[in-house]
Amino acid sequence: MxxxxxxxxxxxxxxxxxxxxxxxxxxxxxxxxxxxGEEDDQIIKSIKKVVEKWGGNxxxxxxxxxxxxxxxxxxxxxxxxxxxxxxxNIDDIIEKIKEDYRxxxxxxxxxxxxxxxxxxxxxxxxxxxxxxQPHSEIAALAIFLDRLFEGKELKKEFENWKLKIIPCERxxxxxxxxx
Amino acid sequence: MxxxxxxxxxxxxxxxxxxxxxxxxxxxxxxxxxxxGEEDDQIIKSIKKVVEKWGGNxxxxxxxxxxxxxxxxxxxxxxxxxxxxxxxNIDDIIEKIKEDYRxxxxxxxxxxxxxxxxxxxxxxxxxxxxxxQPHSEIAALAIFLDRLFEGKELKKEFENWKLKIIPCERxxxxxxxxx
Numbered sequence: 001m002x003x004x005x006x007x008x009x010x011x012x013x014x015x016x017x018x019x020x021x022x023x024x025x026x027x028x029x030x031x032x033x034x035x036x037g038e039e040d041d042q043i044i045k046s047i048k049k050v051v052e053k054w055g056g057n058x059x060x061x062x063x064x065x066x067x068x069x070x071x072x073x074x075x076x077x078x079x080x081x082x083x084x085x086x087x088x089n090i091d092d093i094i095e096k097i098k099e100d101y102r103x104x105x106x107x108x109x110x111x112x113x114x115x116x117x118x119x120x121x122x123x124x125x126x127x128x129x130x131x132x133q134p135h136s137e138i139a140a141l142a143i144f145l146d147r148l149f150e151g152k153e154l155k156k157e158f159e160n161w162k163l164k165i166i167p168c169e170r171x172x173x174x175x176x177x178x179x
Numbered sequence: 180m181x182x183x184x185x186x187x188x189x190x191x192x193x194x195x196x197x198x199x200x201x202x203x204x205x206x207x208x209x210x211x212x213x214x215x216g217e218e219d220d221q222i223i224k225s226i227k228k229v230v231e232k233w234g235g236n237x238x239x240x241x242x243x244x245x246x247x248x249x250x251x252x253x254x255x256x257x258x259x260x261x262x263x264x265x266x267x268n269i270d271d272i273i274e275k276i277k278e279d280y281r282x283x284x285x286x287x288x289x290x291x292x293x294x295x296x297x298x299x300x301x302x303x304x305x306x307x308x309x310x311x312q313p314h315s316e317i318a319a320l321a322i323f324l325d326r327l328f329e330g331k332e333l334k335k336e337f338e339n340w341k342l343k344i345i346p347c348e349r350x351x352x353x354x355x356x357x358x
Contacts, residue, residue, distance in 0.1 A: 016196055020315035027312040054312055086344055086351040091333060121349045131333040132344035133206040133233060135321075136199035142318035143325055143333075154270060154310040154322075165265055165311035170300045172265040 001106050002030040003073070004141065007066060007120075008113040009037030020138045021111060022047045026058035028145035029153040030109070033059075036066040037113075055161030070108065070123055078106040080124045083140045084116070087127030094147045097126055101148065109144060111137040180285050181209040182252070183320065186245060186299075187292040188216030199317045200290060201226045205237035207324035208332040209288070212238075215245040216292075234337030249287065249302055257285040259303045262319045263295070266306030273326045276305055280327065288323060290316040 004025040009018050018035060022043065025033045035043070039062050047060040063069045070080065079100050101107055110120060121127055130140040145153060166173040183204040188197050197214060201222065204212045214222070218241050226239040242248045249259065258279050280286055289299060300306055309319040324332060345352040 013195070016192070017199070020196070020317060023314040024318045027310055027314040028318075050313060086347065086353075088346050088348060089333060091330060092346075118350075121351075127348060129344070129346055131206055131335070132346055133335075133337070134229060135202040135206040136317050138199060138315050138317040139203045139207075139321035142315070142321055146322055146325070151270060154268060156310070156312075158312070165308070167267050167271075167308055167311055168265065169267060169306060171297075172300075174265075 002145075003078070003108050004030050004033040005066065005070070005108055005110045006033055006035045007037070007110060007116055009035050009040065010113065011038040011040045014113055015040065015043065017113070017138065019043055019046060021141060022060050023050065024138055024142050024145075026051070026056060027153075028142055029149050029156060030145060031058065032061070034061060034063045034069060036063050036069075053161070053163045055158030055164075057159075067119075073108055074123075076106065077104050078108045079104065079126070080108050080110065081126045081128055081144070082110040082120050082124035083130060083137065083144060084112075084121070084127050085129050085132055085134055087129040089132065090128050090130055090144065090147055093126060093128055097128070098148060100125075109141065111141055113137070181324075182257070182287045183209050183212040184245065184248070184287055184289045185212055185214045186216070186289060186295055188214050188219065189292065190217040190219045193292055194219065194222065196292070196317065198222055198225060200320060201239050202229065203317055203321050203324075205229070205235060206332075207321055208328050208335060209324060210237065211240070213240060213242045213248060215242050215248075232340070232342045234340030234343075236338075246298075252287055253302075255285065256283050257287045258283065258305070259287050259289065260305045260307055260323070261289045261299045261303035262309060262316065262323060263291075263300070263306050264308050264311055264313055266308040268311065269307050269309055269323065269326055272305060272307055276307070277327060279304075288320065290320055292316070
């Protein structure tokens with residue numbers, strides 16, 4: 001069970017970045033994305049549509065209290081990974097995180113928008129940097145999941161798809177399935 | 180020399196996504212990003228600021244004619260990689276691309292916004308899918324560069340930095356250097 005926590009969503013400014021975070025979470029093998037911030041039905045709807053078309057069981061929802069959420073999950077045995085450019089370089093810590101994940105299969109990955117509360121650095125089991133340069137929480141999330149799943153997520157098959165791409169050298173080849 | 184071509188920038192809708200593309204390009208080891216679309220000085224300025232603070236020589240600029248641009252670069256010996264969810268899965272093609280890159284060191288990576296012209300599929304030497312699920316051009320770019328550089332880009336040092344992060348387990352540790 002892998003849950004991504006997207007912290008600090010602002011409806012106007014972050015609409016597309018948060019949507020990209022959700023799509024990456026799904027495509028790279030996370031199970032859920034919890035969003036904390038200004039509620040925004042459109043994101044939930046657009047992700048639902050993607051799941052209906054492309055398959056899988058990915059869920060996306062808003063939460064009202066991130067502290068309660070994280071504390072509750074910690075009690076359930078989840079380990080918390082906070083992605084931040086200030087943290088330990090992923091390649092120096094990923095083996096330890098993988099070991100944790102193999103044991104309990106419960107992981108929360110926190111990605112913030114511009115500023116996150118200081119408490120994240122304390123509550124997290126791991127503060128992980130996808131390189132120590134400024135870039136993008138979307139890229140950070142993708143690289144983290146790619147390292148965790150050792151690249152295998154890129155060939156993951158989703159159940160209950162209505163659309164499926166058949167890879168090809170030129171152009172587009174999409175298979176359709178009607179229920 | 181690695182140039183990212185960001186196709187189809189729309190000033191309002193894409194401001195942040197295009198900025199993330201530029202930051203990822205820089206952080207993951209590309210040299211330049213050319214943007215085709217609605218001109219937008221703010222992006223250029225904000226990336227310039229990042230380079231001034233965090234170092235390196237990354238450049239970002241707008242182009243007026245993408246066809247001319249790509250044809251010119253092809254003549255100079257650049258190979259064209261088009262990132263698209265319809266393409267060949269990266270792990271089935273990356274070794275070939277790496278071989279090309281080792282030979283001529285000239286690569287253009289095309290990332291589009293929602294829709295791209297059909298010609299991209301034809302003009303590209305490689306149509307590459309970072310998995311065949313819908314997600315994010317930002318994530319796609321990051322994973323592509325990460326595969327190309329075999330993860331080494333995450334420890335890349337940038338010259339002429341004024342700010343540099345010292346990785347740490349909790350909190351923030353930033354080194355400052357005055358000229």
